[in-house]
Amino acid sequence: MSIILTPIDTVDNISKEDFVNNYLNPRKPLIIRRATESWPALKKWTFDYLKETVGDITVPLYDSSKADPAAPINASAAEMKFGDYIDLIQTQPTDLRIFLFDPIKSAPGLLDDYRSPTDLMGGFLDKYPNMFFGGKGSVTFLHYDIDLAHIFHTHFNGRKHVILFDNKWSEHLYRIPYATYALEDYDIENPDFEKFPALDGVEGQEAILEHGDTLFMPTGYWHWMKYLDGSFSISLRAWDKSWGIKAKSLYNLTIQRKFDDIMKKNFKKRYMDWKEELAYERADKALAAGEPR
Numbered sequence: 427m428s429i430i431l432t433p434i435d436t437v438d439n440i441s442k443e444d445f446v447n448n449y450l451n452p453r454k455p456l457i458i459r460r461a462t463e464s465w466p467a468l469k470k471w472t473f474d475y476l477k478e479t480v481g482d483i484t485v486p487l488y489d490s491s492k493a494d495p496a497a498p499i500n501a502s503a504a505e506m507k508f509g510d511y512i513d514l515i516q517t518q519p520t521d522l523r524i525f526l527f528d529p530i531k532s533a534p535g536l537l538d539d540y541r542s543p544t545d546l547m548g549g550f551l552d553k554y555p556n557m558f559f560g561g562k563g564s565v566t567f568l569h570y571d572i573d574l575a576h577i578f579h580t581h582f583n584g585r586k587h588v589i590l591f592d593n594k595w596s597e598h599l600y601r602i603p604y605a606t607y608a609l610e611d612y613d614i615e616n617p618d619f620e621k622f623p624a625l626d627g628v629e630g631q632e633a634i635l636e637h638g639d640t641l642f643m644p645t646g647y648w649h650w651m652k653y654l655d656g657s658f659s660i661s662l663r664a665w666d667k668s669w670g671i672k673a674k675s676l677y678n679l680t681i682q683r684k685f686d687d688i689m690k691k692n693f694k695k696r697y698m699d700w701k702e703e704l705a706y707e708r709a710d711k712a713l714a715a716g717e718p719r
């Protein structure tokens with residue numbers, strides 16, 4: 427029994443025609459090794475530089491503990507000065523991460539240090555980049571992004587292990603209903619197939635990102651990430667052209683999220699237990715039906 431993982435396609439550079447035809451339109455992941463050659467950030471964004479630029483900002487931190495059923499999605503575990511956190515991840519392993527951090531709000535000059543890959547596609551949300559920081563060994567739980575954007579995820583100053591799954595495997599991955607994340611009770615690197623039989627035979631892709639590598643993740647792709655070194659990434663987002671995808675994104679961000687928050691607030695653990703039971707039931711049903719075909 428196993429999860430079947432194959433390497434993510436990797437190129438040094440790619441033309442717009444090849445990218446659109448072979449990756450964007452078929453929604454297939456890709457790593458572009460030299461997409462950041464023109465970025466000042468490639469050499470400029472050291473840990474010391476970021477500390478000097480935004481080190482005094484207090485940032486929320488997230489750990490690997492299972493989410494509190496009564497807490498809002500993305501509730502933080504602690505807070506710390508950004509500069510102190512950078513010192514921490516450079517000196518020791520930690521499961522503390524910074525999630526969806528936008529230092530550009532405090533240091534708009536950082537906007538000049540990177541380039542959206544408009545030579546490959548349009549629709550970028552240039553004013554809304556997100557940065558992610560993690561200590562050695564920290565893990566980003568398996569999920570897909572609620573806004574269903576295409577993501578260009580560039581990594582800096584270390585290595586990161588990435589595992590991706592097409593959205594068609596959602597039920598096999600034990601997706602939590604009314605959410606965009608999976609059960610947090612299994613280790614995707616070494617799952618218990620007796621307890622989670624629907625994971626057997628799931629097909630995914632994996633890679634190790636290194637400094638300057640850019641990962642293209644198409645809309646709706648599940649991703650799990652593990653920091654192999656204290657390091658960080660920036661994600662640039664672009665809308666899919668499909669109006670159906672845009673409508674689903676709006677639904678996720680408004681109706682689904684609001685409903686989930688209300689149910690959590692009122693029913694707490696009882697609601698979460700029901701969702702987890704339903705995730706098991708749907709996984710078993712998909713496995714029995716042989717889906718996806």
